[in-house]
Amino acid sequence: MDERQLKELMAGTESAPPRDAARERAISQAMNAFDAVQQEKQKKFQGSGLLGRLKDRLTDFKRRRSMTPRTLTQKYGFAGMATATAVLLAMVTYNTFDPYLGAEKSLPEPIVETPKAETKQAPAAEAQTPSIVFRGSPRKSEPKAKSDSSNISGLRRAGEDITAKTYQPPQAVVTTPRAAPPAMVAPSPAVRQRLSQRLEGKGAVKLPEATSGIRGLMGGSVVNPLLRDSVPNQYETSGRDQFENADQNPINLVAENPVSTFSVDVDTAAYSFMRRMLNRGVLPQKNAVRIEELINYFPYAYPKPATRERPFQSTVTVTPSPWKKGNKLIHIGIKGYDLHPVEKPRSNLVFLLDVSGSMNATDKLPLLVNSMKLLLDTLRDDDTVAIVVYAGAAGTVLEPTKVSEKHKILAALDQLRAGGSTAGAAGVRQAYALAERQFDKEAVNRVILATDGDFNIGITNREELKGFIERKRKTGIFLSVLGFGQGNLNDHLMQTLAQNGNGVAAHIDTLSEARKVLVEESSSTLFPIAKDVKIQVEFNPKSVAEYRLIGYETRALKREDFHNDKVDAGDIGAGHTVTAIYEITPVGGTNRLLEDSRYKSDESAAASNSPHSDEYAFLKIRYKLPKSEKSNSFTTAIIPADEGTGSSEVQWATAVAGFGQILKGGKYTGSFSYDDVLALAKTAKGEDEFGYRAEFLNLVRLARTASAMPRK
Amino acid sequence: MTAPTAERATIELAQKGDKAAFELLLRAHYDVMYRIAFKWCGNQSDAEDITQNACIKLARSIDSFSFQSAFLTWLYTLVINTAKDWMKSHARHPSKELPDNHRAEQPTAENAIFANQTMAYIRDFPDKEKEALFLVFGEGLTHGAAAAVMDCKESTVSWYIHEARKKLQSFREVECRHG
Structure with a gap:
């Protein structure tokens, strides 16, 4: 083999170019590592008490929130804006967002000042755009010119002007072709924006003279027209996050298909994901929006059931549809029985934590560790906790330990480091083995899987993994899945696993979300009160012509599955609320989308003599008590007496449903707009103890702005 | 040997903790790094x-x-x-599968398959020989420059290359006989 052949061989075998996503991931992780190093360096100078700060826990909630990605994005000098400019904030993040932005540590630590310092409800504070000042710097870091810009394009132009002013002819570049390969000439808008901020001279780092080379490069990039196209598209249509493809449920003709069957769903992952995208200033991809999860994200004050034997209470309301005149919405609210603290059973928990290399980001492993600490505080002393980690290999970090020995658990958590690739399946086995060892018939036995994505080594066969989890579920060990980060998330897999393990799937993007899922809702996350809860609604062809279930696309069941106890369905935890909304067109409605069948049988005439002719529909709910394999059921007729304008809870759910449908493309909502959602939601906000609803209002505003962005 | 001015300035800035400079550096070199890594593991x-x-x-x-x-x-x-560390920690041989199925379906598949087989064969060489081959023939370095990377004498590099080529020669002969 001669030299030429060898060279050709070497040159010719590179068949797979690097993927952009991989490149971005690598760069983002390297930037994180870079930040960590810089922080380390700074600490040497400042003797900063970072570690000390990490040690205080709940008491220091507010400050630690400053480590969460959203707030850090704000740190970038867009602080000091009033609530009214929150929308602008989102637009700035749109331009500057990148995954590692959240980890910038070379600037001084900000102190987050929430407008209402006494409210400990973090979400409320978050929704109100905290103002940030830099420690040791009395002035606000936001340049006046920016907050004055009243529209997005103006803002973007302003940003570019700033950069343009600092533009210097790129002399240095000419002499150094190697330093300026294509990738270098066209850095991301994020880099450009950040460097331009740096160049404004307000940053902590003063650029030395030598910068001019880079400044030249960066400045040069501003005039590069390619860059304008590199702004992300309006919808995030691709990326490594995987979602199940689901179109909205179609309209059904009652005469043809009078029965609708689905499984309840108490997951909320879709809401967190949507929030994350909107905070970036982009609309979430349509498949990522699961309307029922948006609706069920919020706690609703529906009437509570009286006893545990009938674990939940349903409330039905029929209201006029806000987006289609003449249509009605049938609103079915279910409230689960809430346990008193003394009734809570013991917990046998095994945390299965992903510590693969990709978890090495501020919004992943550190957030996960902090979340686990939060959860730990809600547990009782005789509960047991074990920790299994998985990366290149799976290993037990902590043998089952009583919560009373909390220091041991905390020490184990603090030692977690990210590295290696993901061998999830081996970890799953090990975690279940531990849970089995500690199995307690009376206790809640649960594996809590925390991951940022796919299992790419080991059993990658999804069916096999599903089967495994399903078999374990039958032995009484349940599984919950917590998703972290974004960019690599396999949403569909998370959903599937949690559904098969009788658990919830939640997406945790901030510490306040962790608190919502693991503390506020810990009893519903941990203690099931009913399992395999199925809902079946039979519509009365005499009074309803067409119907459509809003959301629950991925939860649809076959009609015959309702009575089949072998068919798995969703679970309801203590205190959970589940809401389902049908849109119906009454018989005689003029705005129907489907025509009657020409050969429609005349049964409805006969039915008119039956005693149920004025009912809209008949609701059947079927469920199993947690330790039983036999189903119970209860039924209610939905009658005209249920009609009304609806409580604020009903109105709220309607507003969220409208919002979700608009995000999914607005196929059935006509001219119903974000403004209509806002108007409806504002009146229905209610008490909103934890600020979840206030946050939602902000998200609607963000979506309105994001949708106003020019399409590519 | 000094780095070109702009590159040097970028590196110095990155060393002082400038994030943007470091990111530029990363973006400029990611593909090169990937290319080497790809050759190594296939x-x-x-x-x-x-x-x-x-x-x-x-x-x-x-x-x-x-x-x-x-x-x-x-x-x-x-x-x-x-790459060496990674291979070690994953305790498995570099994948000998064809990198991508579509390669085999291409009309000029035969050559490509042979090239891939050869590459897979090379990946089983001792690290030093592999490294020398990649640097000299893959990256176009001189024996001297490769020696600088590998931290050994130029003559040692030449020797690695010689050894590797000897093995390749016999591999080819075997392959051709069978083929």
């Missing part, structure tokens, strides 16, 4: 993982680059060491 996802690790390593060690050698030379060393 499949996309491993190469991406290795490059990712190498990027992280770069973040941690950029401070220690002292302009004694060309940045690229230094980078080669870093990536190759990362």
Whole structure:
């Protein structure tokens, strides 16, 4: 083999170019590592008490929130804006967002000042755009010119002007072709924006003279027209996050298909994901929006059931549809029985934590560790906790330990480091083995899987993994899945696993979300009160012509599955609320989308003599008590007496449903707009103890702005 | 050997903790790093993982680059060491599968398959020989420059290459006989 052949061989075998996503991931992780190093360096100078700060826990909630990605994005000098400019904030993040932005540590630590310092409800504070000042710097870091810009394009132009002013002819570049390969000439808008901020001279780092080379490069990039196209598209249509493809449920003709069957769903992952995208200033991809999860994200004050034997209470309301005149919405609210603290059973928990290399980001492993600490505080002393980690290999970090020995658990958590690739399946086995060892018939036995994505080594066969989890579920060990980060998330897999393990799937993007899922809702996350809860609604062809279930696309069941106890369905935890909304067109409605069948049988005439002719529909709910394999059921007729304008809870759910449908493309909502959602939601906000609803209002505003962005 | 001015300025800035400069550096060199990693392991996802690790390593060690050698030379060393570590920690041989199925379906498949087989064969060579081959024939370095990366004498590089080519020759003969 001669030299030429060898060279050709070497040159010719590179068949797979690097993927952009991989490149971005690598760069983002390297930037994180870079930040960590810089922080380390700074600490040497400042003797900063970072570690000390990490040690205080709940008491220091507010400050630690400053480590969460959203707030850090704000740190970038867009602080000091009033609530009214929150929308602008989102637009700035749109331009500057990148995954590692959240980890910038070379600037001084900000102190987050929430407008209402006494409210400990973090979400409320978050929704109100905290103002940030830099420690040791009395002035606000936001340049006046920016907050004055009243529209997005103006803002973007302003940003570019700033950069343009600092533009210097790129002399240095000419002499150094190697330093300026294509990738270098066209850095991301994020880099450009950040460097331009740096160049404004307000940053902590003063650029030395030598910068001019880079400044030249960066400045040069501003005039590069390619860059304008590199702004992300309006919808995030691709990326490594995987979602199940689901179109909205179609309209059904009652005469043809009078029965609708689905499984309840108490997951909320879709809401967190949507929030994350909107905070970036982009609309979430349509498949990522699961309307029922948006609706069920919020706690609703529906009437509570009286006893545990009938674990939940349903409330039905029929209201006029806000987006289609003449249509009605049938609103079915279910409230689960809430346990008193003394009734809570013991917990046998095994945390299965992903510590693969990709978890090495501020919004992943550190957030996960902090979340686990939060959860730990809600547990009782005789509960047991074990920790299994998985990366290149799976290993037990902590043998089952009583919560009373909390220091041991905390020490184990603090030692977690990210590295290696993901061998999830081996970890799953090990975690279940531990849970089995500690199995307690009376206790809640649960594996809590925390991951940022796919299992790419080991059993990658999804069916096999599903089967495994399903078999374990039958032995009484349940599984919950917590998703972290974004960019690599396999949403569909998370959903599937949690559904098969009788658990919830939640997406945790901030510490306040962790608190919502693991503390506020810990009893519903941990203690099931009913399992395999199925809902079946039979519509009365005499009074309803067409119907459509809003959301629950991925939860649809076959009609015959309702009575089949072998068919798995969703679970309801203590205190959970589940809401389902049908849109119906009454018989005689003029705005129907489907025509009657020409050969429609005349049964409805006969039915008119039956005693149920004025009912809209008949609701059947079927469920199993947690330790039983036999189903119970209860039924209610939905009658005209249920009609009304609806409580604020009903109105709220309607507003969220409208919002979700608009995000999914607005196929059935006509001219119903974000403004209509806002108007409806504002009146229905209610008490909103934890600020979840206030946050939602902000998200609607963000979506309105994001949708106003020019399409590519 | 000094780095070109702009590159040097970028590196110095990054060493002082400038994020943007460091990101520029990363973006400029990611593809080169990936290419080396790909040659080493022969499949996309491993190469991406290795490059990712190498990027992280770069973040941690950029401070220690002292302009004694060309940045690229230094980078080669870093990536190759990362690749070696990665292979070791994963305790498995580099994938011998064809990198991508579509290659086999191409009309000129035969040559490509042979090339891939040869590459897979090379990947089983001792690290040093493999490294020398990749640097000299893959990256076009002189024996002297490769020696700088590998931290050995130029003559040693030549010897590695010689050994590797001897093996390749016999591999080819065997393959051709069977073929």
